[in-house]
Amino acid sequence: MDMEKISSVSSLVTPELEEQLRGVLGKLAGEVQMACVVDLEDRACVEMAELARHVVGLSEKLSCQFYEPQEAKDSLPGIDVSLLPATALYKDGRYTGVAFHGVTGGREMNSLVIALYNVAGPGQEMDKRLLKKLGKLTQKAEMKIFVSLSCHHCAKQVIACQQMAAFSEAVEARMIDARLYPHLAEEYKIERIPMTVINDKEVLLGVKTAEEMYQILKSCP
Numbered sequence: 001m002d003m004e005k006i007s008s009v010s011s012l013v014t015p016e017l018e019e020q021l022r023g024v025l026g027k028l029a030g031e032v033q034m035a036c037v038v039d040l041e042d043r044a045c046v047e048m049a050e051l052a053r054h055v056v057g058l059s060e061k062l063s064c065q066f067y068e069p070q071e072a073k074d075s076l077p078g079i080d081v082s083l084l085p086a087t088a089l090y091k092d093g094r095y096t097g098v099a100f101h102g103v104t105g106g107r108e109m110n111s112l113v114i115a116l117y118n119v120a121g122p123g124q125e126m127d128k129r130l131l132k133k134l135g136k137l138t139q140k141a142e143m144k145i146f147v148s149l150s151c152h153h154c155a156k157q158v159i160a161c162q163q164m165a166a167f168s169e170a171v172e173a174r175m176i177d178a179r180l181y182p183h184l185a186e187e188y189k190i191e192r193i194p195m196t197v198i199n200d201k202e203v204l205l206g207v208k209t210a211e212e213m214y215q216i217l218k219s220c221p
Helices: 015-025 043-056 069-075 108-120 128-135 154-167 182-187 210-217
Strands: 032-037 062-067 086-091 094-101 141-147 171-177 195-198 202-205
Touching: 015 043, 015 108, 032 043, 032 069, 032 108, 043 062, 043 108, 062 069, 086 108, 094 108, 094 154, 108 154, 108 171, 128 154, 128 210, 141 154, 154 171, 154 210, 195 210
Parallel strands: 032 062, 094 171, 141 171
Antiparallel strands: 032 086, 086 094, 141 195, 195 202
């Protein structure tokens, strides 16, 4: 991939935001690798690639590898590369179940930063009983969280779901910017956001707590 096409400075990161990001990312306990699948002929892909480069440049705990779609199909099994840009978080070489489809600008910047914090550790506090219950989940649960970057509530749902994914190998939580993929908006009949689809069967509207999501996941086929 021609890295000269990807600037290391993102227009989405203001000097004030960069200072805030340094504060949070400076607390990361472990290392996180970002896998960013992009088509550099696509504007949204370039925006996400530049954002990823900017963010990883703010912490020695972060790194990013860029992939072209076909390369990613061979190198990143389990990652949906049909929805670009696709950014997945890895720790110790393992896919964590946390992924983003779209540009994590706007209010979804919080989702990306907190996801990095949760995956790297120490992470947000979670009720110990819920953490123990998440560890016992064996049924795989894939959550698609459809959002808008201007939505006031969407990031809360993304953060709750991705926190669960960071702490449970059975859970995958993928943020999807509904605006970028109109065919999905039609397929899932998206009229309100956030909308969370579990295993392509269960549809939830609005924001749920991690405990509420757990109760749904444990009974979801």
